[in-house]
Amino acid sequence: MIEKTYCEEVKPELDGQRVKLAGWVYSNMRVGKKIFLWIRDSTGIVQTVIAKNVVGEEVFEKAKKLGRESSVIVEGIVKADERAPGGAEVHVEKLEVIQAVSEFPIPENPEQASPELLLDYRHLHIRTPKVSAIMKVKETLIMAAREWLLKNGWHEVFPPILVTGAVEGGATLFKLKYFDKYAYLSQSAQLYLEAAIFGLEKVWSLTPSFRAEKSRTRRHLTEFWHLELEGAWMDLWDIMKVEEELVSYMVQRTLELRKKEIEMFRDDLTTLKNTEPPFPRISYDEAIEILQSKGVKIEWGDDMGADEERVLTEEFDRPFFVYGYPKHIKAFYMKEDPQDPRKVLAADMLAPEGYGEIIGGSEREDNYDKLVQRIIEEGMDPKDYEWYLDLRKYGSVPHSGFGLGVERLVAWVLKLDHIRWATLFPRTPARIYP
Ligand SMILES: NC(=O)C[C@H]([NH3+])C(=O)NS(=O)(=O)OC[C@H]1O[C@@H](n2cnc3c(N)ncnc32)[C@H](O)[C@@H]1O
Ligand SMILES: [Mg+2]
DSSP states (O other): OOOOOOGGGOOGGGTTOEEEEEEEEEEEEEETTEEEEEEEETTEEEEEEEEHHHHOHHHHHHHHTOOTTOEEEEEEEEEEOTTSGGGEEEEEEEEEEEEOOSOOSSOSSGGGSOHHHHHHTHHHHTTSHHHHHHHHHHHHHHHHHHHHHHHTTOEEOOOOSEESSOSSOGGGOOEEEETTEEEEEOSOSHHHHHHHHHHHSEEEEEEEEEOOOOOOOTTOOSEEEEEEEEEETOOHHHHHHHHHHHHHHHHHHHHHHSHHHHTTTOSOOHHHHTOOSSOOEEEHHHHHHHHHHTTOOOOTTOOOOHHHHHHHHTTOSSOEEEEOOBGGGSOTTBOEETTEEEEESEEEEEETTTTEEEEEEEEBOOOHHHHHHHHHHTTOOGGGGHHHHHTTTSSOOOEEEEEEEHHHHHHHHTTOSSGGGGSSSOOBTTBOOO
8 A cells, every 4th residue: 555644634733744645636726827636535635736837837737637536646745824624735746647537427516416316326426525424423333332332241243134034024025036945135133133142141233134115215225234232131121221321322432533524414413412321211102192282193003103203303302212112013022011911012212303213122022922922913924933932932031122223323413314325325115226
């Protein structure tokens, strides 16, 4: 790899020093016998100054023609200058053009382009500074999760993606040919994590999950990254505590390490700073009452979709829990509430500012017969879940877990207007290319 100085390192303190930059042209402006060439790399942007009387006629003419995203290597002397971004610029003595670009398909301000154009050229759009910032925030959230999980004794496991059964309903399965049989793309690693707790007790995984969701909403992808935890001996209240501690750590750590990137997307950091345990907890019953009091047409027993959740989040200035959902709107594996057989011991975590559900979690049905009954009630065949039911035959224990949608969390932290911007190459019902 070439010995180079990164853009973020070009500071006034380097005044007078020779540096070599390698990157891509961000903008090119000629003023008389000088060219102000802004060069971008993974860390930021530096203004370089190319003077004809320094580089000579031929190189100057070449530099004039460099369009955005031309790849270049420049060498020169750092000059402190508060007018330049970062307070310093590089006066170029040598310019090597790796590949000149005349016409880059994405406008200088990508926000002037249509979402469809940006998605068609997503392979080029991802190099723009704002998309790089989103990816840095996403990686930092996951890095923080790993820190917290390691510190708190959770074991990472690596579940399969090719599976034979539904976890979250058969309607959103992607089915594929598997030799002489059929398989599905995993909707959730949960059932495999439940198997893993009998050895490791506290397990987690970060996997892609797949949902053949036909709904075209701002918060659904057909492929998303799924951070899932499963804990033996834990009930719903235990796992909710884990969720709020984990999410708080992820958000605070990312605020600490990626404040600059976050501020490219939101001015007001209040809800992020408020993300500290304990989070508010309301029951599903209370949520229905709040929605009805705000004029939402909803009855007890109805599911809450994005619109209802958006209204509910107006009541909170931090993430909060809704717990105790009606059994008929939730998954087969959720444990019935012993206090109220109409309900299950499930809780969703909702993000404020209209974003809604970022986590789905519950206590699992740990009784063999009850689980068989729920599988049948849901119109599924217990034979398809024989291995999963074995977990209730050989030393079953109370246990709980949850799944956090990573892109949903990123979309809230950065206040993105659509979840597709939170992933490198979004997959939706209408898009699987590039
Ligand atoms: N281990 C578990 O207990 C997880 C459980 N089996 C599960 O999959 N729950 S979930 O369907 O609510 O999905 C969990 C989260 O996964 C996210 N999710 C769920 N579906 C999507 C889609 N389609 N696109 C993006 N994100 C999605 C969203 O944040 C949900 O709260
Ligand atoms: Mg859910």
